[in-house]
Amino acid sequence: MLTLNGEIMKTKTSSIFTRFDINLEVEKQKVRKVSTDELLQEVADCVAEGDDDEIENIVKNVLKTKSPVKVIDEGLIPGMNEVTRLWDEGVYFLPQVILSSDTMIAGIALCEKRMGKLMEKKGKVVTHTAEGDIHDIGQVIVNALLNAAGFEVINLGADVPVDEVVKACKLHNPVMLTGTALMTTTMTAFPKIAAELKELGLNIPFVCGGGAVSEEYVISFDYGVWGKEASQASAMAEDALKGLSWQEIRNKWNG
Amino acid sequence: MLTLNGEIMKTKTSSIFTRFDINLEVEKQKVRKVSTDELLQEVADCVAEGDDDEIENIVKNVLKTKSPVKVIDEGLIPGMNEVTRLWDEGVYFLPQVILSSDTMIAGIALCEKRMGKLMEKKGKVVTHTAEGDIHDIGQVIVNALLNAAGFEVINLGADVPVDEVVKACKLHNPVMLTGTALMTTTMTAFPKIAAELKELGLNIPFVCGGGAVSEEYVISFDYGVWGKEASQASAMAEDALKGLSWQEIRNKWNG
Amino acid sequence: MKLTSSMAYKNPQEIMFGKAIKPVITKRGLKIGGGNVIPEIVPHPRPGREKDKGTLIREFERANDDALERCVNVGHPYLVIENEHIYQMTNNPSWGGEIAAQTAHQMDEYKDKYGLIAAYRSTIADIRKPDIVNMRDSDQTRKVFESFNECARHSDIVSIESMGGKEIFDYSIIRNDITGMLFAQAILGGRDVEWIWKQIVKIAKKHNCIPGGDTDCAQANTAMFMAGGFLSKNIPHTLAALCRAISAGRTLVAYECGATGPGKDCAYENPIIKAITGIPIATEGKTSACAHSALCGNVIAAVCDLWSNEAVEFHDMFGGSSAAVFTEILGYDAALMNASVELGYQKQFQACLIASDRYRDPQAFILCPDNAWTIGKAITDNSESCFTRARAAALKCGELILGDPKMMLTAFENKSLLDYLKELDSLPDNEGDFIDICLKKYSKVKGFNPASYGF
Amino acid sequence: MKLTSSMAYKNPQEIMFGKAIKPVITKRGLKIGGGNVIPEIVPHPRPGREKDKGTLIREFERANDDALERCVNVGHPYLVIENEHIYQMTNNPSWGGEIAAQTAHQMDEYKDKYGLIAAYRSTIADIRKPDIVNMRDSDQTRKVFESFNECARHSDIVSIESMGGKEIFDYSIIRNDITGMLFAQAILGGRDVEWIWKQIVKIAKKHNCIPGGDTDCAQANTAMFMAGGFLSKNIPHTLAALCRAISAGRTLVAYECGATGPGKDCAYENPIIKAITGIPIATEGKTSACAHSALCGNVIAAVCDLWSNEAVEFHDMFGGSSAAVFTEILGYDAALMNASVELGYQKQFQACLIASDRYRDPQAFILCPDNAWTIGKAITDNSESCFTRARAAALKCGELILGDPKMMLTAFENKSLLDYLKELDSLPDNEGDFIDICLKKYSKVKGFNPASYGF
Numbered sequence A, B: 001m002l003t004l005n006g007e008i009m010k011t012k013t014s015s016i017f018t019r020f021d022i023n024l025e026v027e028k029q030k031v032r033k034v035s036t037d038e039l040l041q042e043v044a045d046c047v048a049e050g051d052d053d054e055i056e057n058i059v060k061n062v063l064k065t066k067s068p069v070k071v072i073d074e075g076l077i078p079g080m081n082e083v084t085r086l087w088d089e090g091v092y093f094l095p096q097v098i099l100s101s102d103t104m105i106a107g108i109a110l111c112e113k114r115m116g117k118l119m120e121k122k123g124k125v126v127t128h129t130a131e132g133d134i135h136d137i138g139q140v141i142v143n144a145l146l147n148a149a150g151f152e153v154i155n156l157g158a159d160v161p162v163d164e165v166v167k168a169c170k171l172h173n174p175v176m177l178t179g180t181a182l183m184t185t186t187m188t189a190f191p192k193i194a195a196e197l198k199e200l201g202l203n204i205p206f207v208c209g210g211g212a213v214s215e216e217y218v219i220s221f222d223y224g225v226w227g228k229e230a231s232q233a234s235a236m237a238e239d240a241l242k243g244l245s246w247q248e249i250r251n252k253w254n255g
Numbered sequence C, D: 001m002k003l004t005s006s007m008a009y010k011n012p013q014e015i016m017f018g019k020a021i022k023p024v025i026t027k028r029g030l031k032i033g034g035g036n037v038i039p040e041i042v043p044h045p046r047p048g049r050e051k052d053k054g055t056l057i058r059e060f061e062r063a064n065d066d067a068l069e070r071c072v073n074v075g076h077p078y079l080v081i082e083n084e085h086i087y088q089m090t091n092n093p094s095w096g097g098e099i100a101a102q103t104a105h106q107m108d109e110y111k112d113k114y115g116l117i118a119a120y121r122s123t124i125a126d127i128r129k130p131d132i133v134n135m136r137d138s139d140q141t142r143k144v145f146e147s148f149n150e151c152a153r154h155s156d157i158v159s160i161e162s163m164g165g166k167e168i169f170d171y172s173i174i175r176n177d178i179t180g181m182l183f184a185q186a187i188l189g190g191r192d193v194e195w196i197w198k199q200i201v202k203i204a205k206k207h208n209c210i211p212g213g214d215t216d217c218a219q220a221n222t223a224m225f226m227a228g229g230f231l232s233k234n235i236p237h238t239l240a241a242l243c244r245a246i247s248a249g250r251t252l253v254a255y256e257c258g259a260t261g262p263g264k265d266c267a268y269e270n271p272i273i274k275a276i277t278g279i280p281i282a283t284e285g286k287t288s289a290c291a292h293s294a295l296c297g298n299v300i301a302a303v304c305d306l307w308s309n310e311a312v313e314f315h316d317m318f319g320g321s322s323a324a325v326f327t328e329i330l331g332y333d334a335a336l337m338n339a340s341v342e343l344g345y346q347k348q349f350q351a352c353l354i355a356s357d358r359y360r361d362p363q364a365f366i367l368c369p370d371n372a373w374t375i376g377k378a379i380t381d382n383s384e385s386c387f388t389r390a391r392a393a394a395l396k397c398g399e400l401i402l403g404d405p406k407m408m409l410t411a412f413e414n415k416s417l418l419d420y421l422k423e424l425d426s427l428p429d430n431e432g433d434f435i436d437i438c439l440k441k442y443s444k445v446k447g448f449n450p451a452s453y454g455f
């Protein structure tokens, strides 16, 4: 009997494949300093490291000498911004962003407790995964990134009927609505939602994404904007916040 | 150096492929007798054999004793019908149909000369290949089969501009229009043609076929009927002749 | 349930495509794993066809007919068709049943008319979403079993992509939390697979249908998909590789409950499963690029018995419908492998499949037959519990990756892998202790309901 | 023009995929025929994108970018992209030129950023439809050459699927008239190829672009397509096989005029061409099922240098755009062949490709390297005229088919073949005599204009 493994292991591979990732690895960049204040910098560093065990002690400590608003604005959020920057530049991987976001949120919760009221969020975004569809990890990522960017996420979860999505939009009047679908037989809910929103005069950019969802499909109905990557969700929400219409957002991101 | 061909030739192939065609070969069926008259049967046999060299002598001979109408109706056409039957049943191949059709047409021409007028055709069909498209062999086959079935074919050829197709329909008012396209970037002419016909109130079934043309595409515009096989063209034309509307023809052949 | 403690194959060199130690035979006499690789085509309905039963049935009628017809036209002798239920089919169990009946009828006709030998697999959709319903007691649960009943009557094979553990897995994977992933896959997934497959096997046997098997699609393929290509920065590829090794123990449970294979195509852990059990497996690789990109396009064929496209949406292509087109391609892929068997060059051919991808990516590396076997061995050598075998698989997987200098890793991938291994090492040795820790640690994860798993 | 009278390969065993006696090197240093098989992806625009220059350019930008990106994502090291001009691109020569410039720019970027080595082939549409225009003197003719000029500036390779002889061919094939087919392919086609390629080679050289080659798509592929699968009753498969053998002499003229390869993918006669000339060739087979079905899906890869999908309409699939999906598949096909080369198993691998299809169909049989070489030898041994070599090729082809008892034929196929051979045998021996007969015989065929061919 032949035993070939030795030969395979000795094979030259350059004609077979190229490990483009090895050449691509981005020079290890560091988190930049965000504050001259040592304590605030410690907060930011803790967020950047995504250490949600440690954050409680650190924030409690800094709140002894600083106002909660200052801790949020000059420690927690700038720390998170650094993480987002490094993710955008291809240095960080997704879990680093999520863990930092968890950490930031834990820190903010402590500050809010101290303030006795909730921090003001940038704006509301309603997110959902289409009726009949249980592929929601894309939505989970979108939620996390929107949270990280300071939006209030109204998370309707997966397998959400058309009516419920519309109802939530009526109730919350969000700056943006998102939908995730990974099946071509579930994404058909999106145009129905868009049509009902239109009937109600709820002019909300409706960003649709997920494996099965193509640009061509999404731009075939009003309000629809196609989202390719989860990372686009927060930038699109920023655009919506600035008052860009769905047509403007579509023109900017699609085509 | 290895020489492997010997081994390949000795290989068992049943796990690799099955020659389904060998099992499928249809029992050699014969052309049936169509006339008790020996001379007319000779005409029919000549058509069935597709011998367009011989037909002249045979027809000239039979015309000595029979009327040209009789030769057409009881010799040439029944002979052709036999060929069509055998083709429908999977016994004959396409060239046999074409050669028989050529032969029948040559015979009819001789009869027409004798009658001093043209034989009355079943009805007109306008055929064309789409603007910008030079893939016209599908159309060539359609033409031949329509001829064989006794229709008058107005053959506009290949690469025909939309306007010319519409003009021809206005002029001839055919029972049916056909279009062939093999490129997705040329079949876009079809809905334009259909729209212009509609504007002119020319309610003509428009059978579209050819490699690139999908059923889904054709039934997306009014008048459109999808033609899968060239052999369907004549049966569809018969339907149109009987007065079936494009909707009825579509319902019968598509879906 | 007793966990498997020995290997069906005594060494990796014996594992070959087309041949399994325990072949299965379908209703129309198709022998899977009996010496030949057989194409398995999976067509998927177009958007909108789910609208009602009529349009959906018609869609599958066409797609399945196109596939069968193409086989006759180009001479492919054998075919398996898989229809993966869409939500609506399982949610209305009679739909799936009627489609199965229709397909069985089509296959009978092609057999009578042309002699084509085909078989049909129904894959029921697992509509029990763990964070929404109780996995063991809900309307969805009942519909899933009803669907198995309806389909097993007519199908040759039934399968499912079960969902147990997904709620914890999704939470963990985006947090780089290998402990959570292990808990989700081995403990929650393992228990759910056991619970559901004991019942599926009964239903299948009742109808003389083959209980095909499961897949850790819900978890390991999510990881693979997120790991993505060389440009993706979602999760490290080394994490996806560990996740795959872990998944084998979970998928194995179905066979321990009586499933006989052929394993589901999207279970990339199947080479490990075949090494352990000797059952025939379906795999998918380059020709499933229509469904998703992968870094093991060739090597994953090295020990397959069925060769699949995962899924292609039904639509027209220049060369015919996508169902026909992919049937043709898969059939030629299979013909090539079968030709190598006939010529006696299957070892050389397999070597080519392996050399194509062995060092392309760690996920491909660990699925090479030798490594898959070694991971299988770690699983059977640590059969005290689902936890111990999953951890052993992951540790062995990491060890293999780090142990071969030709398996290049980026610095980040390398560091991540070392971190995961350290974390795995630090876990308790006993399943009970591990479960206690995890039940506590993940108790607050939204939608996690321990009762779904009998806790 | 002197016709080729010797074989580049001294025996068929030496012909191997990935390697050609006369490799060519593209602008970015890609060596074709230098040892590796390289994927060649051909995306095609969606309906409607031909509407104006802007939408069409954007369509190709996306499709070509998707193909390049997928290579980086899965690690395929080399890629050729072919864009076949649609009518509108050649009819507006600047469109094709701009698309070529855009693609060259994209390829430069991928090279700089990732090190991916890619090359671009422009295939000009032959819009000179013989029954409509004078092939040598019409606006269409001028636009074709203008397009070559515009594209050669930016492309690595230029090609065309030339149309000479099509009017007679179409008339003849549906009448079972092998004499007319021979006249159309060898005499009319041969003369047109000579006339057009002398000029193309000049244009290409001026721009430092590679004059790739031609294909008898217009005739031999029409025949193959009409022959269809085992259920088709249009024309006998043996006729399509003869037509293929005849086509080799026609396509060869391009190389005799200075084209250097890589030959066009859809020229299934290319294995014969490679045997004769030693130039690298593109072929397409199973992975071009997206464009059309074929009965030689594997064997046609046996001696390829580029491996193509023929054409796939750009659209979204679950796994990405069709351009990305088919790039991934082709790349894995190529990786597998290249792995066999690295392992030293290329002969065994080739044997598998051959055994897959050798007896599947006569069209596949005659393209096996041994038979292709033998037909090539008949061509070079009968180099007195385009007619003599074409007839010799057809006769040899028939002899081979009848000579191997494992090559099964239906009774009808067999009888048809015998009839064709008898007819070919009965033709005069001298090209001049043959031409005289044919000019007379076909003078009344609608649209036949002898002046188009210099008669």
Ligand code: B12
Pocket: A132, A133, A134, A135, A136, A137, A138, A139, A141, A142, A178, A179, A180, A181, A182, A183, A184, A185, A207, A208, A209, A210, A211, A212, A226, A227, A228, A229, A230, A231, A232, A233, C044, C084, C085, C086, C087, C123, C124, C125, C126, C127, C128, C160, C161, C162, C163, C166, C170, C216, C217, C218, C219, C221, C222, C225, C226, C291, C292, C310, C311, C312, D318, D319
């Ligand atoms: C993992 C997986 C599963 C898991 C799901 C686990 C989970 N955690 O969600 C399980 C096993 C449960 C599963 C089940 C099924 N699946 Co599934 N599955 C997959 C797979 C392999 C990967 C999906 C995934 O997790 N991707 C990773 C995430 C991160 O990607 P994503 O969601 O697309 O999100 C990215 C972007 O799209 C974007 N995005 C997403 N949403 C949004 C929103 C906004 C606003 C923005 C800006 C961006 C954005 O951001 C993300 C990345 O940046 C795909 C393959 C494929 N090609 O997609 C099949 C796939 C989606 N599944 C498929 C099918 C058919 C099924 C089943 C019906 C099969 C069955 N019969 O069992 C069942 C569904 C049953 C049901 N209840 O309906 C088909 C769908 C076919 C179709 N398109 O219609 C696919 C394509 C596979 C195939 N067969 O080809 N599946």
Ligand code: B12
Pocket: B132, B133, B134, B135, B136, B137, B138, B139, B141, B142, B178, B179, B180, B181, B182, B183, B184, B185, B207, B208, B209, B210, B211, B212, B226, B227, B228, B229, B230, B231, B232, B233, C318, C319, D044, D084, D085, D086, D087, D123, D124, D125, D126, D127, D128, D160, D161, D162, D163, D166, D170, D216, D217, D218, D219, D221, D222, D225, D226, D291, D292, D310, D311, D312
């Ligand atoms: C042969 C061929 C050619 C020949 C054409 C010769 C000829 N005699 O027509 C030549 C070489 C000239 C050619 C050129 C080109 N071609 Co071309 N060609 C083909 C090929 C291989 C076969 C087509 C064929 O002859 N089929 C046989 C006939 C009998 O089939 P058919 O026409 O479909 O007809 C059948 C049915 O559709 C039906 N039918 C047809 N019409 C009708 C009408 C009615 C009423 C009914 C009922 C039925 C019906 O009946 C017939 C059988 O029963 C196809 C491959 C394919 N997949 O189609 C590519 C193909 C059509 N060509 C293609 C392309 C791109 C081109 C070029 C643009 C390439 C280039 N850049 O050079 C040029 C066109 C240049 C130009 N001027 O525009 C593409 C088209 C892509 C697309 N769909 O958009 C295809 C699909 C190949 C590919 N690349 O994938 N081509």
